[in-house]
Amino acid sequence: xxxxxxxLADLIHQLTRLPGIGPKAAERxxxxxxKWEPAEVASLGQALNDSVARVTDCPxxxxxxxxxxxxxxxxxxxxDASVLCVVEDALDAVAVERGGTYNxxxxxxxxxxxxxxxxxxxxxxxxxxxxxxxxxxxxEVIVATNASPDGEATALYLKQELVELxxxxxxxxxxTRLARGxxxxxxxxxxxxxxxxxxxxxRTEL
Amino acid sequence: MRLKRxxxxxxxxxxxxDLEFPAGIIVLAGANGAGKSNLLxxxxxxxxxxxxxTNRDREVVRYSCPLALIEARLAxxxxxxxxxxxxxxxxKRHVRLNGNDITRFQDFIGRLHSQFxxxxxxxxxxxxxxxxxxxxxxxxxxLKPVLLPVYQKFRNALKQRNSVLKLLYPQPxxxxxxxVDLLKALEAYTEQLIGAxxxxxxxxxxxxxxxxxxFVPLYARLAPPEGESVSLRYLSAxxxxxxxxxxxxxxxxxxxxxxxxxxxxxxxxxxxxxxxGFILDGERDLKRYxxxxxxxxxxxxxxxxLAALSRQRLSDDPLLLLDDALSEMDxxxxxxxxxxxxxxxxxxxxxxxxxxxxxxxxxxxxxYTVEDGLLAPAGSGQ
Ligand SMILES: Nc1ncnc2c1ncn2[C@@H]1O[C@H](COP(=O)(O)OP(=O)(O)OP(=O)(O)O)[C@@H](O)[C@H]1O
Ligand SMILES: [Mg+2]
Ligand SMILES: [Zn+2]
Numbered sequence: 001x002x003x004x005x006x007x008l009a010d011l012i013h014q015l016t017r018l019p020g021i022g023p024k025a026a027e028r029x030x031x032x033x034x035k036w037e038p039a040e041v042a043s044l045g046q047a048l049n050d051s052v053a054r055v056t057d058c059p060x061x062x063x064x065x066x067x068x069x070x071x072x073x074x075x076x077x078x079x080d081a082s083v084l085c086v087v088e089d090a091l092d093a094v095a096v097e098r099g100g101t102y103n104x105x106x107x108x109x110x111x112x113x114x115x116x117x118x119x120x121x122x123x124x125x126x127x128x129x130x131x132x133x134x135x136x137x138x139x140e141v142i143v144a145t146n147a148s149p150d151g152e153a154t155a156l157y158l159k160q161e162l163v164e165l166x167x168x169x170x171x172x173x174x175x176t177r178l179a180r181g182x183x184x185x186x187x188x189x190x191x192x193x194x195x196x197x198x199x200x201x202x203r204t205e206l
Numbered sequence: 207m208r209l210k211r212x213x214x215x216x217x218x219x220x221x222x223x224d225l226e227f228p229a230g231i232i233v234l235a236g237a238n239g240a241g242k243s244n245l246l247x248x249x250x251x252x253x254x255x256x257x258x259x260t261n262r263d264r265e266v267v268r269y270s271c272p273l274a275l276i277e278a279r280l281a282x283x284x285x286x287x288x289x290x291x292x293x294x295x296x297x298k299r300h301v302r303l304n305g306n307d308i309t310r311f312q313d314f315i316g317r318l319h320s321q322f323x324x325x326x327x328x329x330x331x332x333x334x335x336x337x338x339x340x341x342x343x344x345x346x347x348x349l350k351p352v353l354l355p356v357y358q359k360f361r362n363a364l365k366q367r368n369s370v371l372k373l374l375y376p377q378p379x380x381x382x383x384x385x386v387d388l389l390k391a392l393e394a395y396t397e398q399l400i401g402a403x404x405x406x407x408x409x410x411x412x413x414x415x416x417x418x419x420x421f422v423p424l425y426a427r428l429a430p431p432e433g434e435s436v437s438l439r440y441l442s443a444x445x446x447x448x449x450x451x452x453x454x455x456x457x458x459x460x461x462x463x464x465x466x467x468x469x470x471x472x473x474x475x476x477x478x479x480x481x482x483g484f485i486l487d488g489e490r491d492l493k494r495y496x497x498x499x500x501x502x503x504x505x506x507x508x509x510x511x512l513a514a515l516s517r518q519r520l521s522d523d524p525l526l527l528l529d530d531a532l533s534e535m536d537x538x539x540x541x542x543x544x545x546x547x548x549x550x551x552x553x554x555x556x557x558x559x560x561x562x563x564x565x566x567x568x569x570x571x572x573x574y575t576v577e578d579g580l581l582a583p584a585g586s587g588q
Binding site for chain 2: 113114115116120121122126149152153154156157159160161193194197
């Protein structure tokens with residue numbers, strides 16, 4: 001039986017270690033890659049090396065940044081430091097940022113609470129969050145954890161942690177949660193019951 | 207719902223069966239071991255994708271055969287026909303509905319809606335509360351599929367909360383030395399538990415009420431005129447009334463059970479510990495005080511009430527499968543049960559007693575004699 005050349009087999013094997021890539025997809029990727037020009041391959045390798053060497057977590061918020069520096073949001077003078085959007089991971093912040101309307105800053109928790117899977121409060125960046133709230137004079141925290149059971153539990157947990165904090169001037173810290181409802185462009189009769197129910201509960205004035 | 211045609215190949219002691227069934231009462235008569243229950247078991251498979259007496263598919267494949275086949279033409283109450291087909295091998299199933307392969311079994315289960323009663327069903331009444339909760343929940347989900355995420359939420363919150371309790375109390379009664387964060391996490395899951403738990407308790411209380419409205423008159427029809435009465439009650443440690451206090455009551459009970467939770471390290475109050483009570487003459491627990499025949503009547507009436515409810519709510523009269531349901535009942539009760547059965551669309555009744563068969567025959571559409579995996583018509587009563 002004709003096997004794969006060992007070098008190719010090794011490449012395929014390495015690719016299957018990536019999330020979402022099964023053996024079939026890895027084969028297709030590998031076959032495409034070996035047809036690239038040597039220069040293209042070299043620049044892919046360079047990009048990979050650079051990313052690994054240079055991408056870091058922003059020391060303030062935990063978003064993706066480069067060379068240990070502040071991320072763009074934290075570095076920007078124009079962003080409102082009194083509003084914090086708390087998300088589970090860095091890609092969630094990128095998603096909110098794509099929305100293009102949010103002008104506050106972020107805080108990455110580094111996951112969602114799940115004692116069953118061994119993720120405990122001490123594994124989340126909650127102490128850093130509390131510190132920032134005091135130091136930066138935060139007045140509002142938007143809890144944007146996922147609408148999954150773990151995300152909801154994390155939100156309830158954060159509420160416990162934050163509910164007694166005060167904003168500068170002694171007013172209570174404003175705690176908000178992202179609304180849950182219909183995706184835009186959605187057809188009512190295609191929405192699942194849970195989404196519809198939640199959209200009803202969080203309805204707004206016309 | 208009606209079973210119009212059944213085909214079996216190498217299922218239990220049926221090598222080959224091809225039969226059309228009429229509506230009404232169908233009697234399967236025959237000696238012990240003839241294959242009466244086996245036939246009902248095949249129909250049960252079509253309904254629930256499992257047996258009522260084994261978890262191992264290979265046990266139902268005829269001795270030393272490679273696979274068993276169950277195939278049926280069914281019709282819903284509007285006479286819309288559909289075909290179900292099931293192939294069982296050890297460890298493998300192949301399921302088809304109207305000629306299409308089914309990979310998600312939940313798309314198949316319940317399509318043929320049936321209510322089943324067999325002698326072991328008495329454990330529904332006398333056995334663990336888990337069984338009764340399962341039946342209630344199954345029926346609730348059938349009537350209101352939108353509740354599924356609520357159940358998932360509750361189960362998840364319960365598991366997470368129990369994990370926190372195990373961390374909070376590394377040993378029974380002894381608390382973790384830095385418990386602050388864990389206490390807050392516990393509080394978060396308590397909130398989730400209450401949110402979903404209250405919804406479940408409310409729904410279960412509601413379905414118990416509507417089931418009871420079917421159950422009480424049905425039981426009264428089965429019992430002698432001045433006889434005992436039996437009713438259903440949803441039993442919870444959480445006071446369910448007044449309704450607007452339900453969440454507050456659940457919260458209070460959870461906080462009062464802290465010591466128990468510390469020593470047991472799991473959540474001890476909530477819908478996962480509730481029960482469905484069968485109440486004799488308005489005050490006593492039927493499973494402690496009722497006679498054999500009364501308990502059997504109640505378990506059977508419960509199935510009839512479920513059928514009546516789904517007829518009322520879903521305009522679907524489920525198939526009734528009564529395996530050896532008449533034994534242990536006095537003759538009067540048997541007669542009255544048959545009168546109730548006559549009002550259902552299609553009912554399969556098995557019996558190993560000639561006397562019983564003689565009693566049923568006048569009301570039956572057809573009587574089959576079962577012997578060694580073969581069915582022969584023994585004549586009809588009408
Ligand atoms: N996998 C199998 N292959 C062949 N025969 C089987 C298989 N499993 C069980 N049997 C036979 O089926 C018979 C039992 O059939 P069944 O349980 O339907 O009896 P029944 O008519 O309900 O009797 P009873 O009146 O005692 O309840 C037994 O004789 C048993 O040997
Ligand atoms: Mg039997
Ligand atoms: Zn940053």
